[in-house]
Amino acid sequence: MRILFFAWTLLLTLACAKDGDNNQSSHANVKTYRYLALGDSYTIGTAIGEKKAYPVLLVDSLDSQISDSIEYEVIARNGWTTADLQNGINSAEPDSSFDVVTILIGVNNQYQGLSISEYQGEFLKLLNQAISFAQGEKERVLVISIPDWGVSPAGAANRMQIAVEINDFNFAQKQVCDSLEVDFIDITSLSRTGLSNSAYIASDGLHFSAKMHQLWMRALYPMWNQKIRDE
Secondary structure (H helix, E strand, C coil): CHHHHHHHHHHHHHHHHHHHHHHHHHHHCCCEEEEEEEECHHHHCCCCCHHHCHHHHHHHHHHCCCCCEEEEEEEECCCCCHHHHHHHHHHHCCCCCCCEEEECCCHHHHHCCCCHHHHHHHHHHHHHHHHHHCCCCHHHEEEECCCCHHHCHHHHHHHHHHHHHHHHHHHHHHHHHHHHCCEEECCHHHHHHHHCCHHHECCCCCCECHHHHHHHHHHHHHHHHHHHCCC
16 A cells, blocks of 8 residues: 555646746746837827827737737826827836837827927938847837828818828838838728717717727737737
């Protein structure tokens, strides 16, 4: 009986040790992805809350599919222009270990009547910084076009002018992206569907709703997912 008891104890000990090794191996293989979102009111989900904005929706969508962990940081504020974002970056001092960086900025430059040439110069500096935050790899950066707030009730009086100016700012932005060979993705066309569907406009009559942010997330996700998980 003692021999059988010893043999059973030894087998149980070995099995536990093997499970422990497997758990340690599994834990060791878990990767932590890091995402930095740079922007303005759209990035923080003004009028709908940050948890319903596209950066968190992107994180949640990936988090539901993988066992790895995702950390994200947002540097954005309502009303920010490119100059304001620059000041926010200077204050936050993000490091250079992010797996992907997105940037959506410019609507307030247009809203405040600031010059496109000034915007283009400031955006170029911001984009170079975004590349440095993304481990110095331009392939890990994704620039998002400026939505057209003119489709909202707040923009009704000058809808056509706003659309033209938003197009001009987006064109200037894309020129910078092309010069640095950074990916640019259009969500402006999606934002303009808010003109015919009030469900895409937030309750403040100016910003976009959670449903619109869902559309943006779905448009961004394939490229964003590829970038953040790129080895």
